[in-house]
Amino acid sequence: MEDRPKATRNGRAAAKAKQVEAELIAVVVSVNDGEPAVLTIGQGDCLPSGPFALEHRSLQSGLRAWVEQQTGHPLGYIEQLYTFADGDRADDGRQQRVISISYLALTRKEHATGASSCAWRSWYDYFPWEDHRLGTPKLIADVLKPRLLAWAADAEQNATRSERRRRAAIAFAFEDRSWNEELALKRYELLYEAGLMAEATRDRRSVASDSTAGTAMIADHRRILATGLARLRSKIKYRPVVFELMPPAFTLLQLQRTVEALAGRLINKPNFRRLIEQQELVEETGKMSLDTGGRPAKLYQFRRAVLDETAVAGTKLPLARG
Amino acid sequence: MEDRPKATRNGRAAAKAKQVEAELIAVVVSVNDGEPAVLTIGQGDCLPSGPFALEHRSLQSGLRAWVEQQTGHPLGYIEQLYTFADGDRADDGRQQRVISISYLALTRKEHATGASSCAWRSWYDYFPWEDHRLGTPKLIADVLKPRLLAWAADAEQNATRSERRRRAAIAFAFEDRSWNEELALKRYELLYEAGLMAEATRDRRSVASDSTAGTAMIADHRRILATGLARLRSKIKYRPVVFELMPPAFTLLQLQRTVEALAGRLINKPNFRRLIEQQELVEETGKMSLDTGGRPAKLYQFRRAVLDETAVAGTKLPLARG
DNA sequence: CCCGTTTATAATCCATTCGACTATAAGGGG
DNA sequence: CCCCTTATAGTCGAATGGATTATAAACGGG
DSSP: OTTTTHHHHHHHHTGGGGEEEEEEEEEEEEEETTEEEEEEETTTTBOOEEEOOTTOSSHHHHHHHHHHHHHOOOOOEEEEEEEEEOSSOGGGSOSOEEEEEEEEEEOOSOSOOTTOSEEEEEHHHHOGGGOOBTBSOHHIIIIIHHHHHHHHHHOSSHHHHHHHHHHHHHHHTOTTOOOOGGGHHHHHHHHHHTTOSHHHHHHTTOOOOSOOOSOOOSTTHHHHHHHHHHHHHHHTTTSOOGGGGSOSSBOHHHHHHHHHHHHTSOOOHHHHHHHHHHTTOEEEEEEEEOTTSSSOEEEEEEOTTHHHHHHHHOOOOOOOOO | OTTTTHHHHHHHHTGGGGEEEEEEEEEEEEEETTEEEEEEETTTTBOOEEEOOTTOSSHHHHHHHHHHHHHOOOOOEEEEEEEEEOSSOGGGSOSOEEEEEEEEEEOOTTSOOTTOSEEEEEHHHHOGGGOOBTBSOHHIIIIIHHHHHHHHHHOSSHHHHHHHHHHHHHHHTOTTOOOOGGGHHHHHHHHHHTTOSHHHHHHTTOOOOSOOOSOOOSTTHHHHHHHHHHHHHHHTTTSOOGGGGSOSSBOHHHHHHHHHHHHTSOOOHHHHHHHHHHTTOEEEEEEEEOTTSSSOEEEEEEOTTHHHHHHHHOOOOOOOOO
């Protein structure tokens, strides 16, 4: 059985043909006054990114270095999102492949970010159909729904037509289905496929659609952003990651507003409080917040201890069903 | 703002220093007669893998090609697990980095795999402490617990000692905590850190421990396997992936045994049936299985339609709590 | 100073979920 | 025919979690 590490040996022998460049991309998220924001560079159409190089000790430290260099912002919590190859880069004629490794980072805005050419932009600039806190956005019924149905009707085969209609109905809660905020990535992919994203028309070199929604980004950065959004919306339901976005002391309503900003939907207040308390995620600081506008609220802090305990329990947040 | 795609441009300008090799690694899982198996090559100490090369259209197709070449086994369902860099490869003096992109694949054994040098091995050969179907393995109380406690006591600082004890207690359900099958990766990491895995003593070039548990693998392959195990145990609870492991027609008990094999714990039978049925995951084929040993059982098949519907619902499986 | 507004905080109601258990049905073998 | 095995149906009860109501405490305006 001398051929055991065959693959690796072959790879090294003929390594020349198998060299790739690895790119690190970050979705850096914060929430300020109930608005979820993402850290962008350029004209707000680009996520912080850079190649993984020899001087980086690890993928994570490489990512931290690039983000700090490009935005002046140090990162706390980070988690890997997804790795993919050959977006639209292979078509420039060079025989060089790029692998993109994307990360989700949670932080707080506060750090004054010097004069870098970076900016915090609201998630919902890029995905205006995702914010359901004030009800279903009109954009959906006025623009997206008719366009999606037209796209479905465009299909040649009958089966394809009904499949497209069903996919759209599930993703966007047509035909009185209930809205599912975790489907953010599926919705982006559907809109891309239907030619409603500026990126799609650009990539296909086809005629620009008469109606595209949300702010576009370079390459596949908006897709990566959608991936981060979907991951975060899913994760806040079973892991206490929200606290990475909170200041050291906060009121329960501030915590709720942060979750709502991420989920893009409103939460029942008493139930939210009950769940937070019975899970012992927070403890009182003893101080009160006076600038609530009404009755002063207790200030709480995250119980760091649960970061170990919770590995067992799983932390749920009550996101009301439609 | 002409410096927008700065990172990428820099990367290309000085590309020479930033070349890496990308390796694809597969955890291929099947379940046969209630035994969960993983596809290995070599002496059962190596997962199928190979470099990502120019001829591969995508990461996934590259992975499929390597697995099929090395094992003769075509893959169905695959999902990305994790990407990591610089395992223990950077220390051989070469200035060359390797990025490993790991995948989880679910399949069925059936395909006669020619005469390749590959073999199906039980998961629990590598993680004997993970199978709790017949009660808690004696290995835990007899070997792991004393060794872990000794490791905890070894720490110099008081805080470190109590932290190690707490981590061990959570992961292995000491001090009458309840067993959580999803912590498989944490358990492996803990045992590695405590020097109980042959890989750890090998990596550190330290004296081999007097007691190591389970079959070791090359490099970090056993860690990757643990990652796949943990991911799968988590995922079967909210997505209907189990059916990728089932034959076209099966009895409800066979389905239950498969879930139990993956989870490493037993499930309450009436509750399992109730959950499967009320979620409409399966439909009757009209045929019966006669070789049950008792009363004949209805044969069911997976309702492919739920693969779309379920995007909304989330499919739970009742894994009884300790 | 009262009173309406705003927010905080506590308590209750109720449908659903889900673990645990019991009971009945239908095959085979001695 | 009894007894083993497994299949299948039904019940009980605790806990979860969504929805609603009630009370408390600040502020500001008339």
